[in-house]
Amino acid sequence: MNQDFMKHFETQQLHAGELPNTPNACTTPIYQSTAYVFDDCEHAADRFALKDEGYIYSRLGNPTVSVLEQRLAALEGGTGAIATASGTAAITYAILNICNSGDHIVAASTLYGGTYQLFNSTLPKLGVTTSFVGPDQMEDWAPAIQDNTKAIFIESIGNPGLNLIDIEKAAEVAHAHGIPLLVDSTFATPYLLQPLKYGADVVIHSTTKFIDGHGTSLGGIIIENSRFDWAQNNKFPDFTEPDVHYNGLIYNDLESNPFTTKIRTQLLRDTGASMSPFNAFLQIQGLTTLSLRVERHVENTRKIIDFLQDHPKVSWIAYPNLPDSPYYDLAQKYFPQGAGSILAFGTVGGRKGGETFANHLKIFKNVANIADAKSLVIHPASTTHSQLSEEEQLEAGVTPDLIRLSVGLEHADDLIGDLAQAFDAIQSD
Ligand SMILES: *Cc1c(COP(=O)(O)O)cnc(C)c1O
Numbered sequence: 001m002n003q004d005f006m007k008h009f010e011t012q013q014l015h016a017g018e019l020p021n022t023p024n025a026c027t028t029p030i031y032q033s034t035a036y037v038f039d040d041c042e043h044a045a046d047r048f049a050l051k052d053e054g055y056i057y058s059r060l061g062n063p064t065v066s067v068l069e070q071r072l073a074a075l076e077g078g079t080g081a082i083a084t085a086s087g088t089a090a091i092t093y094a095i096l097n098i099c100n101s102g103d104h105i106v107a108a109s110t111l112y113g114g115t116y117q118l119f120n121s122t123l124p125k126l127g128v129t130t131s132f133v134g135p136d137q138m139e140d141w142a143p144a145i146q147d148n149t150k151a152i153f154i155e156s157i158g159n160p161g162l163n164l165i166d167i168e169k170a171a172e173v174a175h176a177h178g179i180p181l182l183v184d185s186t187f188a189t190p191y192l193l194q195p196l197k198y199g200a201d202v203v204i205h206s207t208t209k210f211i212d213g214h215g216t217s218l219g220g221i222i223i224e225n226s227r228f229d230w231a232q233n234n235k236f237p238d239f240t241e242p243d244v245h246y247n248g249l250i251y252n253d254l255e256s257n258p259f260t261t262k263i264r265t266q267l268l269r270d271t272g273a274s275m276s277p278f279n280a281f282l283q284i285q286g287l288t289t290l291s292l293r294v295e296r297h298v299e300n301t302r303k304i305i306d307f308l309q310d311h312p313k314v315s316w317i318a319y320p321n322l323p324d325s326p327y328y329d330l331a332q333k334y335f336p337q338g339a340g341s342i343l344a345f346g347t348v349g350g351r352k353g354g355e356t357f358a359n360h361l362k363i364f365k366n367v368a369n370i371a372d373a374k375s376l377v378i379h380p381a382s383t384t385h386s387q388l389s390e391e392e393q394l395e396a397g398v399t400p401d402l403i404r405l406s407v408g409l410e411h412a413d414d415l416i417g418d419l420a421q422a423f424d425a426i427q428s429d
Helices: 009-015 041-048 063-076 087-096 113-125 138-144 167-176 258-271 277-288 290-309 328-334 350-360 390-395 412-428
Strands: 080-084 104-108 129-133 149-155 181-184 202-206 220-224 314-318 342-347 376-378 402-406
Touching: 009 063, 009 277, 009 290, 063 080, 063 220, 063 277, 080 087, 080 258, 087 113, 087 181, 087 202, 087 220, 087 258, 113 129, 129 138, 138 167, 149 167, 167 181, 220 258, 277 290, 290 314, 290 342, 290 412, 342 350, 350 402, 350 412
Parallel strands: 104 129, 104 149, 149 181, 181 202
Antiparallel strands: 080 220, 202 220, 314 342, 342 402, 376 402
């Protein structure tokens, strides 16, 4: 469909990137094919040389996966995207695309547990190290940048403490040092926030979460806007010198999408964490209702917060749009419609109180996941962050009494009833 007809998010989430060549199919079909037929050897050679934009082999690209990539690029206001087998693969590729052994990144200390472990444990084995910086101390960011620092990495909504970072300021710090800002925006969704508008260079999502939206499939996406100049200093030779293993291509010379093209021709080719066409199909279905779901997720979250605020067994609530939140001003700027449907709070009774509460919920499922249509609960200290030491937990914002809710699409009154009876259990335990 002509892009001019698709001015609004709600239209783009259904139609952006639609395949032009699927006769009579009203819905994007699943191209469950490993490989694609070349007309002849010259045609094949052109595809391998990126002269002809077509498919070769589904590790490198697949028509169904392409629809998801282009749709999400449109929704984020980007120019291109690459889908991966999981959000974790997307983060790994985004880092390895710019860091070689001996390089370094600066990251917020408040990260998704898996990302923290990737940066703290696995990447150091490959010679890539991370300095973790407190997200609230913006003055600490510039001093943490070293000569070998290649990126700043943040989450648009921190996990699990729901902290916000001034994305524009983080981008300023990164760009003043000639390095890109990478933002994991999973908790925000492109409907609530588009980090590229605020100076981010690369946006990453675990599409497993709100984009799938129904807890059915894993996936990740990396989106770029082609604005970062990789040639401004000598920090990124892999972008500015010919790739001798790919026809001498100089990625920075491409008209658009140097970042995601390089991931496709190097990391996806050589390590293969591609998204399956079936998962792409499921996530395209998820996207069709993203705006509607997110609106209801946020509305239910507001109702639950109203209930929690008056409850005697709640000692604190973390949600950026609350007037007493330290992130209220940032929430006004970045999340005027609400900062998603994940919230954290403390129960009375410390760790035991938190565990009792989580154990007694009936509708909220005790699951190590977020952003499902179904409501979910987790006690991070004993689960998602249990591999961290107590000190590391506190640094990551995980206190023993912290309960994280991912508010779903059930009727708010039923969810509130469920929370009420679980609070009663803390007393009777
Ligand atoms: C879930 C999640 C990830 C990891 O994504 P997977 O798809 O599970 O690999 C990364 N970042 C955030 C913020 C997440 O919520």
